[in-house]
Amino acid sequence: MDEGRSRLRIFVALVTVILGILTLRLGKLQIVERSNHTGQSVNNAVREWRVQPPRGRFYDRNGVLMVDNEPRFTLFVTPRYFDEETIPLVSRLLEQPDSLIESRYRAAAKNPFRRAPLQADISFEELSRVLEQRSHLPGIDYEITQKRQYHTDANMTHALGYVREISESALEEFSEEGYVWGDPFGQGGLERQYEREVRGVPGSDFKMINIKGQVVAEYLDGSQDRPAKNGLDLNLTIDADLQAFAESLFVNKRGGALALDPRNGEILAMVSAPDYDLEMFTHRLDPQVWDSINAHPDKPMFNRVTQSKFMPGSTFKPLVALLALGVGEIDEHTTVHCPGYHPLGRGLRYKCLETHGSINVVEAIRYSCNTFFFEMMRRIDVNSLNRLTTTLGFGSRPYLDIAAGEVERGNVPDSTYYNERFPGIGGWGQGHVMNLGVGQGEMEVTVVQLARYMAAIANGGTLVTPHFVRSMIDPETGEEIIPEYPEPVTLDLNETYLELLRKGMRQVMEETSWWLEIPGIPAIGKTGSAQNSRGDEDDSVFIMSAPAENPEIAIAVFVENAGYGSGAAGRTASFMAERYLKGYYDPSRQWVLDQMFREQNSAPLYGTVEGPTG
């Protein structure tokens, strides 16, 4: 039996050794090399899904929802796991032709392990149909995308901007802020300017996938997930109704309008025509459509409020009047004789529209007498004009909270400018400067600058900072953030002189262009028509503010090649102001609108002229 005992011991030892070897092996895998294997298993089975938060919503000044988001879904295929036999099922569920799904799958199959979009922009209903069948559809998964949804009739194209997938260059620049491929990114306008605030913080979902690439469960019951944080909602200063109404007045026109509150610079409406429908950027954009927008001769991408530079024409006259009063060249009673032209050019070069006879400064504004203002600039040097003009915000880029690069500076000449432009003795002279008196010549302004200038006249000399955003609201906490803008500039302007300007501009509305007067609401305004190189017709320019006492709205309108300022531009401004102040326009003036539209339709301006405003 000793023999048996020793054999038992040997065999027990053998069992112990073999099980011991296995235990050591397990210890090596599970304790020593644990992290390697954990990495491998996580690589295999856990996938991170980026959760795009809804972008911030935009509300107008009255709380009307203008822009929010609609969740849409993108279906992805991972070719390695996909079963080709299921192509007919997929196309039936998506209501797409077999051939389309098959060709997308074939294209994706070149990179078998990379997820590729199979069908973008599908609705929740379509997605639900697919998910019901998901156990039969290996290699198919989806992501939520947020699509911008526009709720009002207002296009507001240039102010809003749009959202696209982040570009390669932007990705390089902003990768430190957590952007990755495929993230949405604001392009132009408010979407770009407030990208950081509106974007929110993307979250992550960790999900367990099985060997066929199907999501089988939340990883660790979602404990590792990071919820997405919604973007901030923007309360805009825009009046959606006014905006839509103003856009409707610009049908068949090229031009721009800016309405702002002269008390604080809040932008009530901004129109640049022609525009385009932002809705098309919410889908996959057909490159041909994109090209046609870019190549359109009327340049719809061009923001005519901030980028069009044009001569201010007679809208500049109040400024010249203010200068003449300010430097003491004239007073309220000083008169100038207008024989229908300024004598300097022997009646040929410096014409007036009419023979005004002896005329003072208020009357000169009221009748827009060229002779008076030629004479003023004959007496005053160009650099004095330059100083006042630049003080009033011309010749520099105004701050505007839509992508700063798209705002033009315009041009306000001074002697240095003329010396460079017309070198040599006698290269330039009084004639050039006199032309500036009526807003012609080398002067270039933008609609934004005109609107601020108008507001400054109306509000007693404060150069406001135009802006689109009143406040930003965190939708989760309700916390309100007031964006910071440059402080408005209080100019040292003489209120008595401003009152004279307003008196003349009041008479423009009351008498000279009486059809522009808003029934029941006294307003001030000034017409302008400016020569240009774009066509035969002058540009129609108009600035106005209403009510005359305690103004609530200041408007500048510019319509390319539409003739007199009291025509297209004046009518547009007048009706915008009426709509804003009353909420409707008086039917007694329907004929004024009809006439404007008739003129447009009989001679549509759209596409008749080559090249944009320069």
Place this chain on the structure above:
Amino acid sequence: MRRRYTNLDPVALLAWAALVIIGIMAIYSATHGPSSEFYQFNPRQNFSNQIMWLGICLVGMVIALVLPIRFFQQAAFPIYGVTILLLLAALVFGREVNGAKSWLYFGPIGLQVSEMAKVGTILAVAQVVGMRRPKTMDLRFAFLLVGVIMLPAALIVLQNDTGTALVFFGLVPIVLFWSGLDMNLLMMMIAPAIAGYFAIVSMPTAIIFVLLFIGFMYWRTRDTRISIVTAIMTGGVVALANVAITMVLSDYQVQRIMSFTDPGAEQFRQNVGFHQVNSMAAIGSGGWFGKGFLEGTQTQGGYVFEQSTDFIFSVIGEEWGFFGSLVVMILFAVLLIRLLQLGANMKHPFGVLIAAGAAGIYLIHIFINIGMATSLLPVIGIPLPFISYGGSALLANTALLAIVLSLHLKKDDFSIYGY
């Protein structure tokens, strides 16, 4: 005369029950976890099937405990004969599953006869040893024992179930060891297998092993002839393995064999190494205490194929960690050592051989199965006793245990005169 039996061994029985319960939990996790809706019908069915087979096993165990010792001794050869017939029948009428033609179907119930053959073979071997006069061990007797084992093994090889056949080959030295074969001869039988393993894993190790072993044998026997035979056998296997790998076998076969040494290598990980890479990822990522029941990402994602059968240890390793693995290893150790003790207690060659044979069969399965799951060995498809899904294997393994328990229960009935 009625006898009260009080020797039903609780230790082995509890270890068995614990292992079966762990197995059923692991099968549940592999087939009914959060991801199971994506599985085909087949693996999901494994859980309920295993429960059904467990029921059959319990009934069988009760029957085995009731049967007298004499029944097992008398029935040993007939059962062996039936086993051989079944193996032949499977070769002719059998259904092919996973490439092996080793399944016989009785209505809806499939029986893997190669599993059943283990029971019949061990019974026959035990009976042969039990009938022999004590203390005689000649070569003719040894050849008889080897023949009894190799006959079913050969049929199983013909069925193309090499993995199961390997278990029979492994049984040979164990049986010879317990029937009193000379230790030197035994070592000379086992050493070539170890040398062959090292030849695949690391050639320098193999050569060092061969040299050490020759020296060891010479030191033990002081016999030059034995040392030369040893050198020829072990060195020959190493040389053969080398020739086979470099010249005879096709690239694919070599890769299959070699891949386990580094399954994660670039050329293996997506094909022949895939099973083991993912099995190791599952087990290794379990860490100390595992990811928790139904929480294993590898298991629930179905990354390990055959995870309710041959690779079931990946489920335990991943979801219960090193702690859970250790529990399983301890339970196996308790069961195996207890079986050997029970056998030794019986003081009858038949009982000793059945107990040692059962323990040996389990040990081979455990070593190959967990060795494969942890990439210590190449992929050889055999189940983990009591844990893997598989009705035939559970029934066969439980039958062996039940016979040992039954024999031990009635060990005083053993006749010293055979039967």
